[in-house]
Each structure stands twice: as C-alpha cells, then as structure tokens.
Amino acid sequence: MSGVRVRTRKDLRSVRRRRPPRCLGHLTVAPLWPMHGVNLGTLLRTCDAVGACMAVPRLPWVPAALDKGNTLRAGACVHWVRPLRWLEERRTAGERVVGVELAEEAIRLADLPMAGQPTIVVLGHEASGIPAEALDLLDAVVEIPMIGTGASLNVAVAGSLVLYKLAGFV
Template identity: 25%
Template sequence: MIYNISSDENPMIKHIKQLARRKYRLEYGEYMVEGVRIIRDGLENNSSIKSIVFSERLYNTSGGEGLLQDLLEKNIKIYQVPESIFLKLSDTQNPQGIIGIFSCKAYDLDAILNCEKSLFLILDRIQDPGNLGTIIRSADAAGFDAVLLTKGCVDLYNLKTIRSTMGSIFHFPIIHVGKTKDVIQHLKAETIKIVSTSLETNKYYDEVDYKGRTAFVIGNEGHGVLKEVLDLSDELVKIPMKGKAESLNAAIAASIMMYEAVRQRRNQKI
C-alpha cells in the first residue's frame, strides 16, 4: 500500500531529515539510501528495508516502476511525496525519485574469526567516504572475510560511502572495532598475522607470505598507520613507487595488497 504525504512537517519526513546526520543514524540504527540500483541491490540481498519514500519522478526513471512493484509485494511501508518535498530530502544532483530507509546490520567478529584461512582488512582512521566505500567493494570482490573499521574512520553510512560500495554494504561483513591497537592485539591472540603498510621499511608487499591467516592494516590518508600499530605489526611492507608520485590513494593501495593475497592463494583450496 502507498501512503501519501503532502507536508514536510510529517513525522516520516522529519525522520528522514534526521538520518542525514550521523548522530541520529547511530541513535535509530538506521541509514538512508538513494537511487534505483542500490535499493534494488538491498532488496535482492534481503536487507532490512524499513520504509520507502518516492516521488512522481520515479516513474520516469529506468527500472523505477518495476522496483516499486517489487517493494509493494514485500509489504514494505511506502510513502509518495510531492517533488518539492523529495528534493529537500535528496542528496544527489540528479535524483531518481526514490529513497530507502534501511536497518544497520551487525556482525560478530569472533564468529568470523573461526575461518581457518581468514583474510581481514583493518582500516586505521580512513577519512574519505569515497575511499572507504571503494575499499569495501574491493575487499568484497577479493573474497576477504571482513573489513574492520577502527575508531576515527569516516562514517560507514555516509551517503557517498554507501554509493561507493556499489551494493557490497548489504552483504559484506563490515565491523566497527574501536581502537586500532586493541583490535590488533585481539587478532594476534587468534594467531592472525598483522601486516601494515609503511614507508619506513625495505620489504615490498609481494615478499611476504599471505597464505595463512592475515590482516592488512591500511592507514589514514594523510598520516599513514599509527606508530603504536606499526610496533605491534608482524610485518611492515611497502608498494614500490617508480615514478614521481609520492604516494598512492588509500583505496588503490588496499586493493594492491588484497589482490597479492588473492594471487598467492589462487591455487590453494581455501
């Protein structure tokens, strides 16, 4: 059933506006997603969709009407609003006319650690939403077990982050773990090798064995991995820089590291 909303003073509209702020996303355990493709991804991955808000524009968007019909069949609460109200809620330059409210999903780190050949990515204070989303997408594609977000990372439910994951956010384990130092000590106690990126080493990333249980640490875009984390690491590695560029984008560096592990394990039965 579709409910009509005509006023931006409606409680649902106020609620969606609140979800634009991290404070309220944490308070309600919900986040906002915008666009036909990514909401379709959420639906197909059985994510918990709390409600949908759409405008007339959706009917003129490719795949929009079909998505709306599929959502109606799932008995999800759906609200239609005037275009003027929808534009106040939208975060994109070219809105497609649909916004979804999803429940945040929680994963149990200790349960995931049970995998014999675990591969993890620890993100140490990553700040750029696009980097975070791209790293999550790459980790999903590379077959990693989880991405661990430490204290100080950009908000996972930032709309730019969500878009950059290209749907991975709906099915790939992403876990908030607190301080980087604490999670590393926890993983080391589980006999997981900690490999951090650092310019202060002579060892290259492809000179280390990643066939066993391994966690890569990717540091903050401007400052790299914390010294206390480097001191706890089992291996420090770097990616060779042959040109004049001083550094790589964090998402590119993470992808290079992850796919070296994939290369080494290619002929193994994991």
C-alpha cells in the same frame, strides 16, 4: 588478438557465488584511520572480489560513508572495531598483522607471499600513515614500489593491491 570473447553477465553468474559470504576470517582489510569516506566504498568492492572482510573504526561519519560507497547489491562483511585494542586481540589470536607503510624493513609487494594464515592488512591515515603505537603491533610491513613523484598511492588502491596479492590472484 582475434577471437576474444568477452564473458557475459550470465557467464559470470554461473561461476561466481550467489550470496555474499559470511566472515571467512582469512583476509581482513583494516583502514583504521580513514581520511576519505570514498575509499571505504572502493575497499568494500575489493573485499567482495577477493572474499575478504573490512574492519573500520567507530567514527560517527563512517556508517554513512559505507552506505554511500557500497555499490554492491548485497551486504558486505564489516567489523566495527576500536583500532588498537582490536589489533592486539587479533595478534593474540594468532592472526598475522601486515601494515602497508613506507619503512626501511618493508617487504616489496612483489615479494609478499600469499596469505597462509588469517591475515589483517592495516592501512594508515592518508596524510600521516599508521600511528607509532600501532606500528609496534605489526608482524610485517609491505611497501608498494613507485617511481613517480607522489609520496604514496591512494589508500584504497594500496589496500586493493595488497589484498589481491595476499589472496593469490596476482
């Protein structure tokens, strides 16, 4: 492939927003039972890329993990929540609640349509998944196919893939 021109930082600045958005309320990733703080920083970068927000639980170690993992120059859109209560409130408000989980009735990632309404992407604990009491609050479940021997993808990778799909970028 000859003649490929890589975009410069100046090129990118001319087509991207200058300030971080305030909450648009369209896409929110919700790692509500986080295990590793580094995943929160990765998800913040993805949120910035697709114009999404993040909802995180009020755990003592989460603010430090977000500060450490946030490599963006500007602040990010982060909502501090009580997981089950917040999911109930969002669902009652008419938002679609989609969990990323291994389940028989799951939609394959390739078949997941772009978000046509405000959508929450619920991510579970890396070892135990989404708790049973939260599964009842989901409108849909999406599964990311794998052929390897691992049980699942890293939570930040899985969340990023689903956000890009819902945003219509892939």
